[in-house]
Amino acid sequence: MTTLAFGDVTVALGDGFVATVEIHRAPNNYxxxxxxRSLADAYVELEGRDDCRAIVLCSEGKxxxxxxxxxxxxxxxxxxxxAVLYVEAARLFRSQLPVVAAIQGAAVGGGLGxxxxxxxxxVAPEARFAANFAMLGFHQGFALSVTLPRIVxxxxxxxxxxxxxxxxxxxxxxxxxxxxxADAAELRMAAVAFAVELASSAPLAVRxxxxxxxxxxxxxxxxxxxxxxxxxxxxxxxxxxREGIRxxxxxxxxxxxxx
Numbered sequence: 039m040t041t042l043a044f045g046d047v048t049v050a051l052g053d054g055f056v057a058t059v060e061i062h063r064a065p066n067n068y069x070x071x072x073x074x075r076s077l078a079d080a081y082v083e084l085e086g087r088d089d090c091r092a093i094v095l096c097s098e099g100k101x102x103x104x105x106x107x108x109x110x111x112x113x114x115x116x117x118x119x120x121a122v123l124y125v126e127a128a129r130l131f132r133s134q135l136p137v138v139a140a141i142q143g144a145a146v147g148g149g150l151g152x153x154x155x156x157x158x159x160x161v162a163p164e165a166r167f168a169a170n171f172a173m174l175g176f177h178q179g180f181a182l183s184v185t186l187p188r189i190v191x192x193x194x195x196x197x198x199x200x201x202x203x204x205x206x207x208x209x210x211x212x213x214x215x216x217x218x219x220a221d222a223a224e225l226r227m228a229a230v231a232f233a234v235e236l237a238s239s240a241p242l243a244v245r246x247x248x249x250x251x252x253x254x255x256x257x258x259x260x261x262x263x264x265x266x267x268x269x270x271x272x273x274x275x276x277x278x279x280r281e282g283i284r285x286x287x288x289x290x291x292x293x294x295x296x297x
C-alpha cells in the first residue's frame with residue numbers, strides 16, 4: 039500500500055484503484071484554509087496517477103466535519119478571507135475523480151458543504167446533518183447554494199437552509215442527501231466497496247460521464263461561491279451574527295433582532 043501525506047490529510051492507495059483520503063483533526067475535524075488546500079492538493083495528485091480511479095473521503099474521530107471553529111475565529115490560520123477559502127473549495131469540485139464520502143457524527147455548516155462536494159455519501163446511523171447558517175445569523179457557504187438543491191431538490195433545500203434544522207441519518211437517506219447506510223463499524227468498508235464499484239467501470243468513460251453530469255454544477259460554482267463569500271462577509275458585521283455565535287457558545291436559543 040502506498041501512503042502519502044498532505045498536512046493534516048493522508049492518502050492511502052490500496053487495491054481496487056481506490057484511494058482513501060483521510061482528515062486527521064479529531065474529534066471535530068474543523069476546516070480552514072490549510073486543510074482545504076491539503077485536500078485539494080491530494081485530489082490533484084491522485085488525478086495524475088494510473089493506480090487511482092475513485093476516492094473515499096473520510097475523517098478520523100467522532101465527527102466527519104463540524105465546519106469552521108467559530109470559537110477560534112472564522113479564519114483560524116489568521117490569513118484566509120472567505121474568498122480565499124472558497125478558491126480552495128472550488129478546486130475540490132473540479133477534481134476529475136468520483137468521490138464517496140463516509141459520514142460519521144456531525145456534518146454541519148461548512149462540513150455539510152464538504153460532504154456535498156462528494157459525488158456520493160455513505161452514512162452511519164449516528165450521523166447528523168445541518169445547514170445551520172441561519173441559526174448563526176449567517177449565509178450558507180461552500181457552494182451549498184447549488185449543491186444542496188441539486189441533491190435534495192430546491193424545496194427541501196430551502197427548508198433546510200431557512201430553518202437550519204438538524205436531520206438524522208434516516209431522514210438524510212429518505213431525502214436523498216445520502217445514498218447508502220452502514221453500521222458505524224463497517225462505514226469505511228462500505229464506502230470503499232462503493233468506490234470499488236465506481237472504479238470497476240472503464241476509467242475514461244467514468245471521467246467523461248462525470249464531467250457531463252457535473253457540467254451545470256461547475257458552471258454555477260464560481261458565481262455561487264462569490265455571492266456566498268460577499269454575503270458571509272456582510273452578515274458577519276451584524277448584531278444578529280454576534281448573537282448567533284454567543285448563543286451557540288452558551289448553548290441556548292438565539293434572540294435575533296434583525297439588525
